[in-house]
Amino acid sequence: MKIQKIGIITSGGDCGGLNAVVKGTSQMATQKKIQTYAIPNGYAGLYNLLDTESLVELTPKRIDTFSIGLAGSEAGHSRVKISKIKNPKKYERIKDGLKKFGIDALVISGGDDTGSVVEDLDSHGIQCVHAPKTMDLDLMPYSVGGDSTINRIAFFVSELKTTGRTHNRVMIIEVFGRYAGHTAFRGGVAGEADCILIPEIPVDWDEVYRHLKKVYIKRICESDIRAGTYTIVVAEGLKNSSGEPIYDESAGVDTFGHKKLAGAGKYVAQEITKKLSADEDIKLFMEQTGMYVEDLYTIPEVRTITPSHLVRAGTTLAYDANFGMTAGANAVNLLLKGLSGVTVCGNSGKTVYYMETHEAIKQRHVDLDEVTLFEQLGFCFGRVRSSYEPECKKTYGPIERIY
Numbered sequence: 001m002k003i004q005k006i007g008i009i010t011s012g013g014d015c016g017g018l019n020a021v022v023k024g025t026s027q028m029a030t031q032k033k034i035q036t037y038a039i040p041n042g043y044a045g046l047y048n049l050l051d052t053e054s055l056v057e058l059t060p061k062r063i064d065t066f067s068i069g070l071a072g073s074e075a076g077h078s079r080v081k082i083s084k085i086k087n088p089k090k091y092e093r094i095k096d097g098l099k100k101f102g103i104d105a106l107v108i109s110g111g112d113d114t115g116s117v118v119e120d121l122d123s124h125g126i127q128c129v130h131a132p133k134t135m136d137l138d139l140m141p142y143s144v145g146g147d148s149t150i151n152r153i154a155f156f157v158s159e160l161k162t163t164g165r166t167h168n169r170v171m172i173i174e175v176f177g178r179y180a181g182h183t184a185f186r187g188g189v190a191g192e193a194d195c196i197l198i199p200e201i202p203v204d205w206d207e208v209y210r211h212l213k214k215v216y217i218k219r220i221c222e223s224d225i226r227a228g229t230y231t232i233v234v235a236e237g238l239k240n241s242s243g244e245p246i247y248d249e250s251a252g253v254d255t256f257g258h259k260k261l262a263g264a265g266k267y268v269a270q271e272i273t274k275k276l277s278a279d280e281d282i283k284l285f286m287e288q289t290g291m292y293v294e295d296l297y298t299i300p301e302v303r304t305i306t307p308s309h310l311v312r313a314g315t316t317l318a319y320d321a322n323f324g325m326t327a328g329a330n331a332v333n334l335l336l337k338g339l340s341g342v343t344v345c346g347n348s349g350k351t352v353y354y355m356e357t358h359e360a361i362k363q364r365h366v367d368l369d370e371v372t373l374f375e376q377l378g379f380c381f382g383r384v385r386s387s388y389e390p391e392c393k394k395t396y397g398p399i400e401r402i403y
Helices: 020-032 042-047 092-100 111-122 146-167 182-190 205-222 264-276 280-288 318-336 368-376
Strands: 005-010 034-040 104-111 130-133 170-175 195-197 229-236 302-307 342-350 350-356
Touching: 005 020, 005 042, 020 034, 020 104, 020 318, 042 092, 104 111, 104 318, 104 342, 111 130, 130 318, 146 170, 146 182, 146 229, 146 318, 170 182, 170 264, 182 195, 182 229, 195 205, 205 229, 205 264, 205 280, 229 264, 264 302, 318 342, 318 350
Parallel strands: 005 034, 005 104, 104 130, 130 342, 170 229, 170 302, 195 229
Antiparallel strands: 342 350
């Protein structure tokens, strides 16, 4: 089938790099004499295409009006799982909507949930290619949004130290990531957090407190004005020492049936506060440093900050802008090769790499061997520090993956 028109869908959560995917797709399609159209509102828009009066054609003039340096998506999003729609003729309805506008194939950008729908649509005869997107970085290939989010987390962690040091506070920053700790790990390291708690490592609270007490007291005692802070970055999918996830049950579930994770930062603050309150050494420390006020100021303040959507909003950084443009462009190239139900993984020169979408959306976790390296550098990960004995190998080319 000759492709003459391509529909572009962005789905799931917003993040940096999505406009680059849209723009890269449209610009490559234009070079191939193919028209591109933005299907608004993600999969909801796809389902309702039949009732839509018109679509915006992404002509060179139109795409020149938005910047790949902005996060979010010019096409708009929704969280809808097509297979959960009760209409028994939902796939026929979608095909009729595509036929109405003469759309031959789709480029769809999103994470694991979005990718599962790509598989579903492909199995029902709808040609589509997946451009990976998730700030969680938990897909097999790199995904747009990751680097931009990590940099914003690092920025907030670093900036909040001014507040922490002014008030001698323990600062806890809870960030997105669901059940993989990539963004907390990388953002925490880049922001020079003292402790980074990720879902891959169930928390040993005694070890966290040991490290906190040692570092916090040392900083304040060595300061000529008795000023210091301790910073903890917490991934939302944190697990307790028993391996049980920590989250607020009242948050409910999303449209894909996933539990909305929230409350990990608050839980960490409660655990730290309990240990500070029960430690006689802390009372003595507060008295010796001139901070102690009976009944009013008996332990260091512990504060939780949740930047929430600020870590995925605003701007797209250079890596995501580059990857997004190439992912969108190569999604078009894969469609023109007759491929469907596949995910763009990247390119090297003129070679475009891809994998089956069902493989691409398998969850990838933080490499705990790499965590041990940073433990040697003084970071606490909520466990007894492991040894790092690397194996050294000579390479004859670049190491492609940066995350």
